[in-house]
Amino acid sequence: MLPSPQASPRLVTPTIAIVLLLLSTVPFWIERVGLYPYLGIEIIIWSIYALGFNLVLGYSGLPSFGHGAYFGVGAYAFGLAQFNLFPNLWLCLLAAVLAAALAGAFVSLFVSHRRGIYFALMTIAFGQVAWFVAIKWHRVTGGEDGLLKIARLPVDLGFEQFALTSNVALYYFVLGIFALVLLGLWRLVNSPFGRVLQAIRQNEIRVTFLGYDVWWLKAAVFTLSAAISGLAGALFAMAQMSAFPDVMSLHHSGYIVMMTLVGGGLVSFWGPVIGVFAFLLTRDIIGVFTTAWMFWFGLFFVLVVLFKPEGIAGLINDTRDAIARRWSGSAAAVPAREPGA
Amino acid sequence: MSMTLFEAQALHMRFGNRVVLERVDLKVEENMFSGIIGPNGAGKTTCFNVLTGRYRPNRGSIFFAGEDITGLRPQQIARKGLARSFQIMTLFDEYSAQDNVIQALPEMRAMAWRADYPVGRDARLREAAGEILDSVGLGARAHVRAKDLSYGDRRALEIAVALASRPRILFLDEPTSGLGASGRTRLRELLARLKGKLTVVMIEHDLSLLFSLADRVSVIQWGQVIAEGTPAELRTDPWVRRSNLGKLQ
Numbered sequence: 001m002l003p004s005p006q007a008s009p010r011l012v013t014p015t016i017a018i019v020l021l022l023l024s025t026v027p028f029w030i031e032r033v034g035l036y037p038y039l040g041i042e043i044i045i046w047s048i049y050a051l052g053f054n055l056v057l058g059y060s061g062l063p064s065f066g067h068g069a070y071f072g073v074g075a076y077a078f079g080l081a082q083f084n085l086f087p088n089l090w091l092c093l094l095a096a097v098l099a100a101a102l103a104g105a106f107v108s109l110f111v112s113h114r115r116g117i118y119f120a121l122m123t124i125a126f127g128q129v130a131w132f133v134a135i136k137w138h139r140v141t142g143g144e145d146g147l148l149k150i151a152r153l154p155v156d157l158g159f160e161q162f163a164l165t166s167n168v169a170l171y172y173f174v175l176g177i178f179a180l181v182l183l184g185l186w187r188l189v190n191s192p193f194g195r196v197l198q199a200i201r202q203n204e205i206r207v208t209f210l211g212y213d214v215w216w217l218k219a220a221v222f223t224l225s226a227a228i229s230g231l232a233g234a235l236f237a238m239a240q241m242s243a244f245p246d247v248m249s250l251h252h253s254g255y256i257v258m259m260t261l262v263g264g265g266l267v268s269f270w271g272p273v274i275g276v277f278a279f280l281l282t283r284d285i286i287g288v289f290t291t292a293w294m295f296w297f298g299l300f301f302v303l304v305v306l307f308k309p310e311g312i313a314g315l316i317n318d319t320r321d322a323i324a325r326r327w328s329g330s331a332a333a334v335p336a337r338e339p340g341a
Numbered sequence: 342m343s344m345t346l347f348e349a350q351a352l353h354m355r356f357g358n359r360v361v362l363e364r365v366d367l368k369v370e371e372n373m374f375s376g377i378i379g380p381n382g383a384g385k386t387t388c389f390n391v392l393t394g395r396y397r398p399n400r401g402s403i404f405f406a407g408e409d410i411t412g413l414r415p416q417q418i419a420r421k422g423l424a425r426s427f428q429i430m431t432l433f434d435e436y437s438a439q440d441n442v443i444q445a446l447p448e449m450r451a452m453a454w455r456a457d458y459p460v461g462r463d464a465r466l467r468e469a470a471g472e473i474l475d476s477v478g479l480g481a482r483a484h485v486r487a488k489d490l491s492y493g494d495r496r497a498l499e500i501a502v503a504l505a506s507r508p509r510i511l512f513l514d515e516p517t518s519g520l521g522a523s524g525r526t527r528l529r530e531l532l533a534r535l536k537g538k539l540t541v542v543m544i545e546h547d548l549s550l551l552f553s554l555a556d557r558v559s560v561i562q563w564g565q566v567i568a569e570g571t572p573a574e575l576r577t578d579p580w581v582r583r584s585n586l587g588k589l590q
Contacts, residue, residue, distance in 0.1 A: 190459050192452035199433050199444050206431040209393065210445050210506060211419035212453055220454075 015270070016186065020179055027168045035284065037167040038239070043280050044174045045235045046259065048181050050272030052228025053256050058265035058272070059189060060221050061201025062111075063120040066127020067229055067256055069107075072134060072248030074100040074230025075237035079147035080140070089153035089164075093234050100230020101223050103130070108219035108226075115204060127253050134245035146244035150237050164238070174235050181228060189269060197221055255279065258297070262304050264313025271313040278312060345404075346371040346540050347392075347423075347510055352401035354384075354391050354564075361387045362564045365401070369510065374535075375542045376555035384564040385544045386428060389514050392542075393425045394418040406509065420450075424508035426499045428515045428544075434488035438479050438498050441487055442470035445505035470505065477501045477531055493524035500531060504539075511535070513543040517550060525550060552576075 026040045049071055056062045077099035081092040111122045134141045141147065152170060155162040164170045188194045199207045200214055208214050237243040246252060263275020279297065286293040308314055347369040354362040361384045369375050379385050390396045392403060394415040403411045410418050424445075433441050443449055443466045452458060460466065474480045477497040482490060487498060496516060503511055516532070517525050529550050535541055536554060545551040551558065552572035560568040560581055568580045575581050 188456045191456045193456040196453050202433040203431050208415050211416050211450050
């Protein structure tokens with residue numbers, strides 16, 4: 001269960017401040033712990049993607065299993081805009097967001113009246129169509145070779161330019177975007193729009209009979225989620241300096257579902273971010289010892305689904321509640337938490 | 342003289358070859374408490390679903406406050422001032438009782454597209470929800486999650502959610518279903534308080550409860566309205582007496 005916003009949600013909670021502060025120190029110590037700066041970039045980009053994805057899965061209860069399509073559309077749009085339209089970072093990012101939003105809006109026309117398994121199957125189908133188009137439309141997408149030589153365009157502020165060619169500079173840029181997305185989504189999930197999305201997840205029929213236009217709300221959140229995924233895809237294309245059809249494949253779409261569920265996106269705003277950390281750190285740490293790291297993560301995923309469907313965030317919440325109960329010396333129920341606190 | 346607030350004319354509804362409603366006429370005066378009774382499978386809930394927009398009738402018309410609402414979608418009808426409860430409870434289980442009610446408030450609905458407004462800071466919404474919860478006896482449980490409430494409290498919350506939309510007419514589908522004696526008594530008191538202040542249409546199997554509240558009752562059998570009248574008239578109606586429904590003191 002995602003937390004019910006009963007208390008006054010602040011624009012910036014202590015958790016948000018601490019997380020952003022900690023993340024801003026990453027370039028100073030990441031190599032000392034045996035990791036590498038690019039991993040930080042990857043984690044932040046996937047966190048943006050996962051937060052956007054969780055709007056659909058965790059908050060609205062819509063099982064979209066083809067979200068890689070929008071991530072990929074963003075990546076390709078960023079590259080194509082850079083090559084063919086305007087080599088300006090902001091305009092290319094805008095093009096990526098708009099292209100992904102447009103793709104999401106188009107798919108939402110077909111899926112918004114669906115629920116459950118039918119919704120899931122339709123999103124998979126559209127995801128596969130997008131992946132197929134990316135592979136076969138060689139003239140535009142570069143086919144299986146993808147788009148190469150995508151530049152890390154400089155940040156142009158009008159009066160000053162900052163190069164993003166180094167991983168550290170790019171890390172701080174994507175962290176800035178992450179902070180904006182984080183604050184925006186935090187605001188959104190505690191707004192009337194966010195609340196009605198959670199109501200739709202719990203009982204779509206009831207929401208309809210309360211007079212809400214559920215179809216439009218579902219279409220809107222799907223489009224928004226696709227747009228954020230497209231933004232993440234554009235940043236990924238910039239980080240990788242290329243765009244490949246692989247990110248649109250079914251297994252890539254599955255990654256974001258796994259990250260979100262393992263992290264606890266169904267019960268926590270932070271769940272998807274936790275899941276991204278777990279997934280990518282597992283890949284890099286266990287990957288040192290075995291190429292079958294995905295086997296172990298898959299096993300972990302199965303165990304989570306079987307024994308703790310609320311994911312890592314659910315475990316954290318339970319532990320915190322248990323400590324709070326012990327601290328208060330009572331078995332009474334712990335009062336409702338302020339979300340994200 | 343009271344005016345007709347809601348009217349159904351010659352409603353037909355079929356699922357495939359099966360006729361579920363046939364020439365159903367229903368008229369509800371403003372502030373009247375109406376009942377619908379009938380055996381299981383008679384078509385009562387389908388009738389509700391047609392009247393509230395869940396199903397579009399194959400033939401016939403539905404008027405609400407003089408406006409033809411036939412074929413409108415449930416959300417459009419709800420916005421005109423019709424609220425309903427369901428036989429199988431449909432609450433937002435993970436929300437607190439207060440949040441369930443807040444979600445149903447018209448003010449909240451009007452803000453549905455606002456993505457920048459922190460709902461938790463809005464004292465007006467909490468106060469409005471608090472008043473409604475108080476009116477159904479749930480004021481002290483405002484912060485309890487719906488799924489953690491007792492069955493009777495959940496039934497009361499269903500009605501609170503329906504009332505929160507400030508409807509002109511309220512459709513209740515077997516609100517006492519699954520309730521024990523004390524729960525029924527409590528619900529009866531709650532419904533008695535609504536009587537005369539709000540137009541209510543209620544499907545109910547507990548005939549003694551319904552007959553003690555209703556101004557008029559319609560009997561549905563085989564998808565048709567076979568009898569209609571005041572509780573006193575129905576007690577002597579030969580159709581009703583011949584059926585199991587006639588076992589009334």
